Amino acid sequence: MLHVLLVFSPLAGAAIAGLFGRLIGDRASQLVTCGLMALSALCAIIGLRQLGEEPYTVPLFTWMLVDGFAVDWALRVDTLSTVMMFVVSCISFLIHVYSIGYMAHDDSIPRFFAYLSFFTFAMLMLVTSDNLLQLYFGWEGVGVASYLLIGFWYTRPSACAAAIKAFIVNRVGDFGLALGVAATFFIFDSISYDEIFRAAPRFADTQLAIFGASFDTLTLICVLLFVGAIGKSAQLPLHTWLPDAMEGPTPVSALIHAATMVTAGVFLVARFSPLFEYAPEAQALVTAIGASTAFFAATVGLVQNDIKRVIAYSTCSQLGYMFAAAGVGAYAAGIFHLYTHAFFKALLFLGAGSVIHAMSDEQDMRRMGGIWRKLPLTYAAMWIGTLALVGFPGTSGFFSKDAIIEATFAAHAPFAGYAFGLLVLAAVLTAFYSGRLMFLTFHGDPRADAHTMEHVHESPPVMIVPLVLLALGALLAGWVGRDMLDPEGRFWAGAIVTLPDNRVLEEMHHVPTVVKLAPLFALVLGLGLSWLFYVRSPQLPNQLAGRLRPLYRFLLEKWYFDELYDALFVRPALALGRILWRGFDLGVIDRFGPDGVAVATLAAARRAVRLQTGYVYHYAFAMLIGIVALLSWYLFVVRG
């Protein structure tokens, strides 16, 4: 019951605000959705009692029953889903509350809150799924909701483009996931997690022949599932939608980046740890992609000027960390980082939203600066978020990020060394761009026009309170959640499966001191450099950018991924479409199909009308001709 309430109250909120929003008005829509979200969050907190207990399933009802193939709606409650539910519900609730202030001047408030709640519901459905089809339902629900929210301001072409981009790029990943689900059903003859996981060891090291080639069964399934995760979690090479998704309102960005959507991929890998453990090649791929994305996104983050874009690339990068951890077998570290990251990333986004709100919707950091005195609370909150992001000792990020870096060092998996190197480098870059963001936004001389500066003000309490709560979370979540890294896996109680020879969580405690200190060095180096660049001698960045022009352009243009995709996929597809449209559809089908038939019909109609002259003798003639024709037909054709 608890979990039913937890999952379905956001849906109820979405339905009420979405269907009757106009009827009950803005205020009531906000109250209903936030109230139901609060209920959901409350249930999630109560649900934490479940931690460490036996997992169980809450059956709801049968979805479909086709010739022995049964799919149920059910909620799977185990440690992993409990943690996810807690993160999703609580963060989403705070974002709902924050949105009341942030969206106060919008025209379609009920719609916004309905989408937000639906988004949350879809994510909850995803994390509590008991079988692959329900997972897929949640997965697609999240995709639809993100499309709706990114394109929320649908009168802006850029928002529509970003929404479509997010949706299409996700389709690529979702196709992989769909294939993965199909392959799983093909192999295991079931889509229920329990049965799949129980049967997984039997299929280790078996081969599956497809199109004449032979693949390791579990590797194939895991890679396909991971393709889905790549799309949803914005990893290389399907990351391009995430920065563009900034076109949505800031609370949406916070929701996408912290609680819902992008974490789904990490969750998927962790949920399927029983399969990934038997598929070392797939794990290696996860590690490689994760580490590469962590580094790549961090480099791009260095030069972005839009405050939300910097944070967006930072999300991309941090998700890379999580995948790298999962790839080397430290799923727990990945989920732990997911959990801490949710707090400080939501905090950073909402803080950025507060800044944007204060700066009259200015998002370019080059036109900010010198506002920290005017926004003391936001400033403090942002610093807490930044410190947690860069892994400052004592903050939540410190625990999880260090754990991941140590795990990659300690692991013996392929690409572990590669991952370790890139992650440490990325840590330096993270510290640098985070410092840059803070210094550019809050310090230095004001670069906004006087008019804007006059209006800079601290946000209303309804926005500040969520910030404070998230700041507390960003500071303390690490302490609270340390148990997740328990080497014996007692915390997870079987929700995450690791093979006996996977001792990463144990071994990571025995790495050399220099490795343990590496994140700290990275942090000091990165923050110090940014201080030097943006506080001490602000002319330095421009000089450097001028000196290293090609590199700067390369980073600013995000490694030219968008251009590459444009040339490789978009243009050829459009060209093909144009050929088919002009040549085939218009030229052949329309010409001889609908248009041709229509024209012929009209011509026939005109001719038929012309028969009707109005003269009686014509009519009489027609009758006589008619009877002659009938008789002739009869005499010469029928009687022959």
Add this chain to the structure above:
Amino acid sequence: MLGSGFDLSPALPEAFLFVAGLALLAVAAWRERQANGFTLPLVALSFLVAALLLLGRDPTPTLAFDGHFVADGFANFVKVLILLAAAGSLLLAPAWLSDEGVERFEFPLLALFSTLGMAMMVSANSLLALYMALELHSLPLYVLAAFKRDEIRATEAGLKYFVLGALASGLLLYGCSLVYGFTGTLRFDVLASTFAGKGGAVLPLGAIVGLVFVVAGLAFKLAAVPFHMWTPDVYEGAPTPVTAFLTAAPKLAAFALLLRLLFQPFATYVDEWQQVVILVAVASMLLGAFAAIGQSNIKRLMAYSSIGHVGYALVGVAAGTGEGVHAVLVYLGIYLVMSIGTFGCILMMRRQGRYVEAIQDLAGLSRSRPLMALALALFMFSLAGIPPLAGFFGKLYVFLAAIRADLVWLAVVGVLTSVIGAFYYLRIVKIMYFDEPAESFDPLPRPGLGLVVAATAVLVAGFPLLPGPLVESAQAAARSLLGS
């Protein structure tokens, strides 16, 4: 012969109608002023009484008038439909008649005598009775078509109808004489037993030529291609209530006569006449579908629409089976309801005291008169044959019968022409619902019109819920006709 044969009881309803007509005529001749008002309701009432007299009659065939008249289950069923259709279309008229200043007692009385002729047609059991009944039903119609005699369009319509009708009668009579000449009998039942006795021997060529001529004469009454030319002009020119009357009851009577002729005496020669009927059916469906597209006058459009519907009904005849007869009867029963309803709507198209007939006058009707627009949309959807409305089932029965009779291609032609036909029906719906509103129509002066339209709309929409009464009694009628 006289003693035993002169039993009038089989023709009781006809006798009642006849006497009622004479009585009303007598009264009206003396009390002309008052009679203009009350004759029409009384005529409609006598139609209903006659229909009641028919209900529950013994379906076994009984002969009268020296064997020229037959009363059987088939005749009873069709007569009830005819009387109801006549009453329904007559009830549409009063408002129009008084608005146009022609509220005269002759109008309902002419309709009464025409209806009497139709009833006689249904019961005709000989070539002579056939001809006589046909003329009795036609002559009042010619007058009715020109009833507004000071209007040039109406007189033109009446004259054209009369001249071409005379030609058709000539064809029919010629056909009758050929059949009589080659078989030596006028009576249908004797013809049937003669043919059956010959055991499927080849029909004399003259007889079949005669049959084709008779069919051509009846096809004129049905307005089937190529004997349809009068239809658009007469439909458009005749007073609208007359047009409404023309579309419903006379079609039914002519079809009944055709069915009796083809399925009783000539039943053994299905193969001989089937081709002719198919040809006429296909031509009618095609012309009905194509020619209506170019129309801007809604009465003219309905004329082409009726030609098309006759084509569909003929598909059922062409099947040449009991199932086909059943399908035709169901089809006609549904069609007359739709057409009465549609003409009811057309009669509501009055703007500032003047009746308008252009399709464009319906623009934006959904906003000014939502209920009328809804009813007309229902009729249009039903005429187009869109499920779940009655018109769909009519077509379904007809096409199924054709398919079961191995005439799949005919059913395909029917479906294709329905698709083309749907265009102009849907165009009316589009004009009513999506075009910029034209000036709104006058409010209804009397409730009668609205009631008839509402009743027909309910029948059209409710048919799928309760198809039993029509479908089952049509089944019984078909069985009675085929004598099985």
